[in-house]
Amino acid sequence: MARVLGIRLLRLVATLFAVTFLSFLMTSLLPGDPAVAVLGVEGIQNEELLLEVREELGLNEPLPVRYANWLGRAVTGDLGESYINRGVPVAQTIQERIPVTAQLAVMAIVIAILLAIPLGVLGAYKESRWPDTFSSAFAQVALSVPNFITGIFLIWLFSVTLRWLPASNWTRLSDGVWGNFKTAIMPATALAMTQMAIFSRLVRSDMIATLQENFVLAAKAKGLTDRFILLRHALRPSSLSLMTILGINFGALLGGTVVIETLFAIPGLGFRLINAISQRDIMVIQGITVFIAVVYVVVNTLVDLLYAVVDPRIRRS
């Protein structure tokens, strides 16, 4: 176990280096002079000031040195300042917005699992009969509808037609749980649908395999009810693939929050990223990209490790 842990951690560090370097490289290649972006119109005329700011931003150093400097500051939580909103540290922006995005992602995963398990178990239990056909078809369709389309039609149904839920005006969790829930439920559901489809297919196929096992036969022979066998005996061994895919799909979920936050005007990381892109605010783009990539890589490693803890076969190898 210690060796597995060591290798995983080593790989994690290597990947983190590569990911941060790639993000740094990408944003360093942006056309346009950051010094001009900092100074605005006056900078273009004042050559001396321009040189000064370039020196101050460390733009005269060679790229590897700039990366090392940037990384040194980044690990202490200093991701630089926004070029557009002068004086606002990128780290502060991320800190303010991360709870919102995290809440959306967690809610989406919870909704997806809550819907996927019954659907998948039903499909496996009634394999090849109409409930299975129905749940598989539902999963197929849910898999193919892009999340922003789900989002728009949810808005149309619940905000425009029924007037039950607000389509924008995000309410923070600290400003009231119920108000927050009302603004969060639609975007979270829109995010969850694709994941739900993937999860339910996995649960179904794993469950079909588990139901062939001897211990299920033994449980049947003992006279346990189908319901008890399905939920108490078969569900846990059938949820291993679900856990791996949870880690892998976390990235897709983070990508999804960008689109969904824009659609619902939610003040999360994704919406900020889109704003930064349209304002060409390089430091913010860089900071958020690096942050999301690092979170994604770390979460994936954690899920890998968790998987090893749950499944003894992997722990030993």
Add this chain to the structure above:
Amino acid sequence: MSDPTLISPLADVGVPTAAAALDAAPSRSRFAWFTDMPRLVKVSAVWLMLVVFGAIYAKLDESVFGGALPLQDPNLQTNNFDVNTGEFGTGEPLEGISFNHWLGTDAIARDTFSRLVHGAWVSLIVAGVSAAFGVIIGGFIGSLVGYIRGRLETVAMAVIDVILAFPALVLLLALVSVFEVRSLGLISFVIGVLSIPAYTRVARANSLAISNREFVLAAQAIGTRRRQILFREIIPNVLPTLLAYAMVAAAFVVVVEGSLSFLGLSVQLPQSTWGNMINQARRDIKANIAQVLWPSLALTLTVLALNQVGDYFQRRSAVRQSSL
């Protein structure tokens, strides 16, 4: 004679011929790949062909025939003042379905059907380019490193792991933000390059399995050169799986381009894409949901169809692999 595969010149008179015997063999018709499909897959394939046809038709109309083909100008605001006739157009914004405008008009009175068909071109090119990049470059790298192994494989796979360590859409957004002018060529290129790693993984996994097959060992035993083994034995056997994967990957790419368009970061206006049509129409969602519905339906059906056809070919190539 309802079964077309039995039609043979001599079959009617009951003379057993070699041709008739051949005709009765499992892969009888030239269209067997199509007629053998389950009904849902068949419908999906027809829809995909329609989309491809529409996209090419629209592009031909625009660039070769200069709008002479029977399809309305996607960017004409049909309520505008016409200088030549001195009259206002007869169209209105947000019309419903009519004979003049099959799917109605958008918020500035442009013909939705025409915009939809022109939007198909963007999806087609993005999906096609990414599949070409993936199959040709990713397929080659994957087959190569899966066959020759060694340090090259370690390096290649490490690079790919790093690229795949980014959430795809976020990486794409960061890359796209570098460019101020976003043409269709640029968007397809960036998405195409980002598609390579996933294809490489699939190709490598298959190449690894095929490299241990008897026929590869046999070829090695008779002293065939490695380059020849790669091109004659490995790649031809990796290709079917890769092409099946390309369909499923195309479904993902169409959604990614749709999301990018929806965010206003894909191909620039006035070029219509399904994503930007949805984004523009969602502002008038209170007045007219239909304008959101049509591009949404086109996008969803295309993704669904690609998934169906892709799954079908993946199942088939998996069967063929196991009997290889």
